[in-house]
Amino acid sequence: MNYEELLKVARDQARKGFEEGGVPVGAAMFDSHGNLLGEGRNRRVQEGDPSIHGETDAFRKAGRQKTYRDKILVTTLAPCWYCSGLIRQFNIGTVVVGESINFEGHLDWLREAGVNVIELRDPECIDMMKSFIDTRPDIWNEDIGECDHT
Amino acid sequence: MNYEELLKVARDQARKGFEEGGVPVGAAMFDSHGNLLGEGRNRRVQEGDPSIHGETDAFRKAGRQKTYRDKILVTTLAPCWYCSGLIRQFNIGTVVVGESINFEGHLDWLREAGVNVIELRDPECIDMMKSFIDTRPDIWNEDIGECDHT
Numbered sequence: 354m355n356y357e358e359l360l361k362v363a364r365d366q367a368r369k370g371f372e373e374g375g376v377p378v379g380a381a382m383f384d385s386h387g388n389l390l391g392e393g394r395n396r397r398v399q400e401g402d403p404s405i406h407g408e409t410d411a412f413r414k415a416g417r418q419k420t421y422r423d424k425i426l427v428t429t430l431a432p433c434w435y436c437s438g439l440i441r442q443f444n445i446g447t448v449v450v451g452e453s454i455n456f457e458g459h460l461d462w463l464r465e466a467g468v469n470v471i472e473l474r475d476p477e478c479i480d481m482m483k484s485f486i487d488t489r490p491d492i493w494n495e496d497i498g499e500c501d502h503t
Numbered sequence: 504m505n506y507e508e509l510l511k512v513a514r515d516q517a518r519k520g521f522e523e524g525g526v527p528v529g530a531a532m533f534d535s536h537g538n539l540l541g542e543g544r545n546r547r548v549q550e551g552d553p554s555i556h557g558e559t560d561a562f563r564k565a566g567r568q569k570t571y572r573d574k575i576l577v578t579t580l581a582p583c584w585y586c587s588g589l590i591r592q593f594n595i596g597t598v599v600v601g602e603s604i605n606f607e608g609h610l611d612w613l614r615e616a617g618v619n620v621i622e623l624r625d626p627e628c629i630d631m632m633k634s635f636i637d638t639r640p641d642i643w644n645e646d647i648g649e650c651d652h653t
Contacts, residue, residue, distance in 0.1 A: 397567065403593075404563035413554035417547070421648065438588020443553075443648035498571065498593035 356449045356471055359383055359427045360478075363451065366394040366407065367429040367481060375399045376496050377481050380407035380428040382415040390424070391415030397496055406496075408436035412443075421445040429478045431458025433497055441466045451478035455486060456497070506599045506621055509533055509577045513601065514628060516544040516557065517579040525549045526646050527631050530557035530578040532565040540574070541565030547646055556646075558586035562593075571595040579628045581608025583647055591616045601628035605636060606647070 359381065366379025381392040393410025397403050408428050418424065421443045431453035432440060440448055440463060447469040453460060460470050486493045509531065516529025531542040543560025547553050558578050568574065571593045581603035582590060590598055590613060597619040603610060610620050636643045 401567055402563055403567050404559050404589075409554050409559075413552055417551055417553050417645065419645075434588040434592035435585075436588070438584040438586070438591075439554075441588075442584035495567065495569075 354387055354425070356427070356473060357475075359387065359425065359449060360429070360451055360473055360475060362389060362392055363407070363411075363427045363429050364475070364478060364481075366392050366411075367451075367478065370394040370396070370399075370407075371481055371485060373399050376492060377485050378407035378428065378430045380411035380426065382411045383425040383427065385423040385425070387425075390418075395496065398492060403496070406433070406436050408432055409439060412439060425449060427451075429475075430482055431456050431460055432463075434459060437463055440468060447471065449473065451475045452482065454479050455482040504537055504575070506577070506623060507625075509537065509575065509599060510579070510601055510623055510625060510628075512539060512542055513557070513561075513577045513579050514625070514631075516542050516561075517601075517628065517631060520544040520546070520549070520557075521631055521635060523549050526642060527635050528557035528578065528580045530561035530576065532561045533575040533577065535573040535575070537575075540568070545646065548642060553646070556583065556586050558582055559589060562589060575599060577601075579625075580632055581606050581610060582613075584609060587613055590618060597621065599623065601625045602632065604629050605632040 362381040363379040367377040371377035375398040376395040378395040382390045391411045391414030396405040425447040427449040429451035437459045449471045512531040513529040517527040521527035525548040526545040528545040532540045541561045541564030545557045546555040575597040577599040579601035587609045599621045
């Protein structure tokens, strides 16, 4: 499987979110053959909806699936607890992470639960996220539940 | 705070879901004074959307909040990993659980993260959930990501 190719779909979603002024995290779900099942992006800002993270949006768009063990969830940024919980609950087999520099997530927790985690350290994902956090730290902190931290 | 009163709102949502043929889990979010901010229910069946659990729906309906530390999330059933991750990520201060008999969830994991977890062991929540699991184990297993288990 060419994970870099799969990442492009998620990155395009993140780029679209970035251009909309939203949190630039994109995600996509594929079947075991690399066929796209659903793609999405964080839309906290665009829709005023804090429940739409990139991963939950792609999961939603993929619709009901009989099993997720053979599915591949690709995300531009390491998943937060909310999205890590989603992955663990539904036993998503493989998670491809564009980068974990700007947010390290909980990748070891996922690995311990048996998830196949693949890290790509994609420069474009890293730059886009860093640019957003530098420009809008208020929105970023709100999105990771830290807006009341000092 | 009268948590039994708050639970009624979530239970009414669960009841509505039950009557619709859906997974009967309801939830509601309140501020620290007990004012309702949002309520919702699992709508996997009703909308063909696996991302809508009771807790994520109530969270969504409450809209963007500056902090969740002073909020109360009430749910009829112990939260799964997906919803537990939501609670932990956004630092929701208090979680009221209608019952944890039919699904024990991960309440200790939440407590270790500093969440104030209150268990009510409500007979009506227990009976409604048991009735659904007995009648539609296929949908229930799909909802907790176990549909490919034997």
